[in-house]
Amino acid sequence: MFKRGGYAEGFWERLGFQRALPPVAVGKKRLWLHAVSVGEVQSVGQLLRRLHQVGGWEVVLTCTTSTAFQVAKQNFGAYTIAIRPFPIDFWPSSVAAWRAIRPDVVALTDTELWPEHLTQAHKRRVPVVLINGRISDRSFRRYSHFRTVSKWLMGHLRLILTATEQDYSRFITLGADPQITHRVGNIKFDVAINGMLDEQAREQLRSELGFQAISEQNRPLVVLGSSTWPGEEALLIEIVDKAREAGLDARLLLVPRHMERRDEIIPYLEQGDHPWHLRSQAVQAPHSVIIYVGDTTGELRRLSYAADLVFIGKSIPPNEGGQTPIEAAA
Template sequence: MFIWIYRVLFLPLWLLTLPSYVLHMRKRGGYRERFGTRFGKGMNVPEKKKGVRRIWIQAVSLGEMLAIEPLLKALSEEESIEIYLTVTTSTGYALAKEKYADLAVGISYFPVDFYFFSKCVWDQISPDVAICAETELWPEHIRQARNHGTPFVLVNGRLSDRSLRRASKIKGVFRSMLVDTTCVYACSEMDRERFIALGAAAERVKTTGNIKVDVMIEPILDVATRSTMRGELELGDGFVLLGSSTWPGEEEMLIKAYRAIREKDASAKLLIVPRHAERRHEIEAMLKVAAEDLRWHFKSRGAPEREIDILIADTHGELRALTQLADLAFVGKSLAPHTEGQTPVECGVLGKAMVFGTGMSNFRSIREGLIQHGAAREVSTEEEAVEALLELSQDSEARSRMGEGGRAWHSASRGAVARTVEGVMSWLDR
């Protein structure tokens, strides 16, 4: 009954929210290319090759597209498999075209989750298995999988504290989607228990681990390349503090920490990579007040033409490269009022000492592993964050030990991709 209520209510509610949706798209930009694929138009889906099975993988954004990279590459190595890839955001679409065009038989936008649009796309892609990542459960998409007799698999399944609270308020709705979900491959045992509590059948929820941990960062920059990039970006050859995927309020904290560090080291630089590049105007307004005496530059405006103190990398898909230029990182979305955190995986893989707040509920098991291996320092307040960043900026030996701890954590934690691929293949074989 729920799916019929959903179908009746979807279109008027979607039309009601359409103006804000269009405004958001204009703000982010880049949505015009292949926009019609959201409604099943211009898909250009190739016919299946004889003896080859097709997997439809959906990832929402640039972050999720990067997260599923190891799984995508592992599945594409199977000669009997072809992959069709869909995304939701324009930044995710741009990254998919740039990085994964050779791995997929097609790339387009995910359809609007209304019966006619979803069915149209399903009929064209006609997958043998459909995969979504993390918490992405779309009622019509899941029902179309059932109607087409196609296994629907949720990989890297996780439920943050906030997601669990929201799902618990509409537990019946969530359960109706989980009933039609063929299998959930959960990030951790805690996530597995949460999915079961919301209505998933226990025998269909497996703990496979977090595939984000299996990421292989390429390219790893050599010393000469890092030095050249630092020079081009006016970051110099001294200490660089990185704000990794920062959210509102955290940039101000980093400026406070940077001022304290500069009193000890006048050559130090601050590199801020905001989670959402479209916040550039908001960040610029803040800088005019909080850093009016400092020299700052936005990377999207080209190479700096003069010496700077702060670089704001308001670009997309460059965090992994820029992390390699830093000596110490603060992981964003982790200080109050934020509670979910951004991924600390890249810092761990690259052996970068890091500091983050207590709000890391999206990465609970990863956080615990990093702390246990001595790779990260957790702080509760802005004042503690400033103090920790200042202390570590002056202690290269401590940073080196933390970096080694990050690499050890990464080595000990891998394997989720292999377990997930094995699970997906089992559904194909059925």
Template sequence: MLLLYRLLFPVALLAALPFYLPRMLRRGGYARHFGQRLGRVPVLPPQPAGVRRVWIHAVSVGELQALGPLLELLREEHPAIQIVMTTTTSTGYALAERKYEPYLTYLGYFPVDFWPISRRTWSRLQPDLCLLMEGEIWPEHLHQARLRGVPTVLINARLSERSFRRWHALPRPLREPFAMLSRIVTASEEDGRRFARLGITEDRIVTSGNLKLDMTPAPILVSAELEQLRTDLGLGLEAGGDRADCEDPARPLVLAGASTWPGEEEMLLRVACKLTDHGLPCKLLLIPRHAERRAELRGLLIKEAVAAHFRSSGLAEGPVNVAVADTTGEMVVLLQAADVVFVGKSMAPHQGGQNPIEAAALGKPVLFGPNMQNFRAVVDSMLAAKAGQVVRDETEVFDTVAMLLRDQTARRDMGRAARNWHRAGKGATRRTVDAITRFLEPNR
């Protein structure tokens, strides 16, 4: 399988360039440290006696934020370890640099999974343990670990039903990457069952729960700060209105679209306009999953003649109907300005869904479409706790948001249930550290 992968990988990479290169140019930031992706990393000195070096790889901003409590606990219980961290996206790198760099021996971009590049990176970083977040299964990377006798652990591991079907359809020899993992620490019991059905022995599977549930949202804004945030976004009172705190009925209510994808912004805009037409003044906060779509969204709002403000342009000059948060790393702060949150990538034709946990942790009423396959266990437990609600189409979005905006008690009850659900789900960090501790023993 590995020989076939090595032969086909360069071909697949070249074939994918026309798709990925424009995306990289739109997002920007990829030129910086680009050589690291090609194995141009510094040679790290050998570890002192008794020191273990851990290579942690995560991709998205959400994954990197979820690592915060894990890093703190690892450093507390294993103070002699060195942490090497890699990521894939420029936004992920920026967050890791801002949040974790003082604690890291090395921060860089994950190398292209091609034999000479991966081998060079491994020989220079020389880790003793490798942790991969969620679904980062890279055959060459895992092979290089096996050659060196370095254990590899997939943490917060998730396997959607769609991904499971794809892997299960492959002949067993092509599932070799899973066999190279020393342990799989899954985000849910259902994920664990799927890995087991792929042939992973039960002694290598541990269920920890979702690491993202252990993230404590911060900073939490006080009333004056929250009012200032709404003003900065253009979501405060109309000119001449009285100042209002978050419970004042005079304050315009805010519907937020969190990590939205194309088509969902148009839907939410129609919903917000319809709510206003029905006597429920509603402002819209759009937080697109990809900030580089700002030009596309600007065109949409100009076409619809909607007063809008883009956060990347600075402070709003006055009240607007729609605020677009075309920035990164601010989700927790921005969602505090919302009264109801719709989670993106959950409406057809999109599938998978984005992370609903941050909104729930903030005590917001959380709505999501029917296509939340990547967070199925999370969504099922939220629904059971009445901490979230499925809205299957635009009509249900309008009806549910209208009900919540009219009924302050319903909003409070749903938000309280969401916050309680989040608190009850904590503990994954502790269980994950317990699952990997034996790999950190100096005499391994």
């Protein structure tokens, strides 16, 4: 986050200097919902819409990364009373933010168990719900070394809704109460896929990227690097180079996991002979482009429609785990 400049926007709010919200409206409850990054923000979209539909809730949505903050403001302002950066988990900052927001319920996503945040909830007797609870291999190993701390964290949760059977087992192993821990599935798979492109719109998108077909029989093969991590862009460029040497009209659409990494990617592009283009400079690319970099926020889902073949980022060592394949599968 610090390296990518993720704390620049809303810096003072992250320190706890947040505008106090008005008292909760009569007959309503206030939910403080926290989603870390873009994937988590998009995954809670259906929940936000449902809460707005049923009424009775005022939702304050907080995010950790700058890109998630932008996506939240672009898409979910109508379903919330405030969208803010999440405060640093340090006593003065957390206390100040709690005094400004004054929630009745707190909901966390994945494994965002911040000790000071949970402590403030406990002091105020505010129930904390963990939705889409997940524990990665790395996190499980780390938590397993500190069982006392893990059990303390789990003890501050009123309800735990896990994404998978494995996550359920891991939470129980780390000290979660089986009576409040339930398997409900991964809400990321409940994301609504709106605005699907028909064939004509898909061709217009490919033309926008500079990948238009010369004829029906002469269409480029578009390879998408979806949410790529360091080292993966160079590999994909090499693959496209070899495909073109073999006679295929292969094109590469790169969408890095963090748009701030464009400066790391540009040297790879400059070393090659292929024309390239950055979406942040202009949406429309020249027709001669071979490599198009989607270095913008919140557009992966739409850009995925241009691809014939998709590589899911964070899949090549030393990276591990893989980013979500939902956009590609849709």
